[in-house]
Amino acid sequence: MPDFSIGVDLGGTNLRIAAVTGQGELLEKVTLGTKVALGRDHVIDEMCDAIQRLSGRYKEAGKFLGAGIGVPGLIDLRTGVMRKAANLPGWENYPARAEIERRLGLPQNDARVVLENDARVAALGEQWLGAARGVANMAVLTLGTGIGGGIVLGGKIWHGMNGMAGEFGHVTIEPEGHPCGCGNRGCSEQYASASAIVRMAREAIASGQAQSLAQAASSEAEFGAKAIYNLATEGDEHARRIFASFGRYLGILLAGLINVLNLEMYVIGGGVSSAWDAFAPRMFEELRERSLVYAATALTVPLRSDSSGKKDPPAAEAESGSERKTIVTPAVLGSDAGLYGAARVAVLAG
Numbered sequence: 074m075p076d077f078s079i080g081v082d083l084g085g086t087n088l089r090i091a092a093v094t095g096q097g098e099l100l101e102k103v104t105l106g107t108k109v110a111l112g113r114d115h116v117i118d119e120m121c122d123a124i125q126r127l128s129g130r131y132k133e134a135g136k137f138l139g140a141g142i143g144v145p146g147l148i149d150l151r152t153g154v155m156r157k158a159a160n161l162p163g164w165e166n167y168p169a170r171a172e173i174e175r176r177l178g179l180p181q182n183d184a185r186v187v188l189e190n191d192a193r194v195a196a197l198g199e200q201w202l203g204a205a206r207g208v209a210n211m212a213v214l215t216l217g218t219g220i221g222g223g224i225v226l227g228g229k230i231w232h233g234m235n236g237m238a239g240e241f242g243h244v245t246i247e248p249e250g251h252p253c254g255c256g257n258r259g260c261s262e263q264y265a266s267a268s269a270i271v272r273m274a275r276e277a278i279a280s281g282q283a284q285s286l287a288q289a290a291s292s293e294a295e296f297g298a299k300a301i302y303n304l305a306t307e308g309d310e311h312a313r314r315i316f317a318s319f320g321r322y323l324g325i326l327l328a329g330l331i332n333v334l335n336l337e338m339y340v341i342g343g344g345v346s347s348a349w350d351a352f353a354p355r356m357f358e359e360l361r362e363r364s365l366v367y368a369a370t371a372l373t374v375p376l377r378s379d380s381s382g383k384k385d386p387p388a389a390e391a392e393s394g395s396e397r398k399t400i401v402t403p404a405v406l407g408s409d410a411g412l413y414g415a416a417r418v419a420v421l422a423g
């Protein structure tokens with residue numbers, strides 16, 4: 074049995090924990106019905122119990138390398154203290170890493186606890202075992218309620234000066250655009266996230282033009298991006314326009330990233346990435362028009378996953394040409410990216 078680490082995904086609603094070998098083989102995955110709303114101490118109790126249970130079960134056979142915890146917030150990497158935690162009441166400025174290590178009796182034999190932003194660990198997960206397996210330099214954009222991001226260079230998360238690199242969701246793409254929670258206006262997550270899709274739909278409904286959207290909004294208890302996507306695939310003009318607009322804005326954001334970073338691969342993850350066929354054509358169009366780097370390095374046929382979920386291995390295809398190509402492709406690991414990436418940060422930190 075090989076050495077292993079534990080990855081924790083501390084989401085806004087529940088807690089998932091996995092034991093993963095150093096080679097990326099999943100040993101065991103548990104989802105705890107932990108109510109994050111019950112508070113910090115309750116979450117830490119259950120998390121530490123589960124880490125101890127899992128590490129105990131496998132440590133006869135392999136060395137426990139540590140635990141990585143992906144959290145929704147900004148972390149001071151030096152101290153392991155969360156500086157911003159909008160969806161985790163009580164975690165801000167609380168010495169989470171020190172407390173979790175104390176309860177687990179770590180550090181011990183180089184095993185320790187690492188706290189890391191959830192979007193950064195998801196990026197590392199896709200790089201290690203997902204769409205960008207074997208690609209050393211890449212970025213992930215996670216399109217959900219907002220936009221999360223992570224940059225991986227040489228197989229490691231690029232943190233920037235103090236862990237804040239990768240805030241793609243707060244890049245300005247409309248100078249006088251919608252106000253954002255961060256204090257800026259026109260941030261990309263106001264235009265290329267699940268919430269943005271719903272807002273655009275509500276705007277279309279308010280204009281009195283989009284009957285089909287209005288009908289869907291009144292009949293569905295939870296009117297969300299999925300319902301609007303379903304309308305788009307049925308050919309509804311208003312829904313299609315929303316995804317085209319989404320693709321355009323995502324393309325504007327990506328064009329800037331590609332020009333600046335010139336990475337091998339950009340992986341699009343998060344719930345909205347499953348609407349790939351609805352927004353990707355417009356996104357690629359925008360990339361070709363706006364990014365000289367993309368235009369010079371694009372594949373002739375943009376990659377896309379087919380409905381069976383099978384995909385060309387993008388890295389292999391990119392290497393096969395005489396020149397290396399810029400790949401923009403959907404994520405493949407779904408929410409497990411964060412779990413694998415969290416397990417991986419524990420190993421890289423050792």
Ligand SMILES: [Zn+2]
Pocket residue numbers: 242243244253254255256257260
């Ligand atoms: Zn913002």
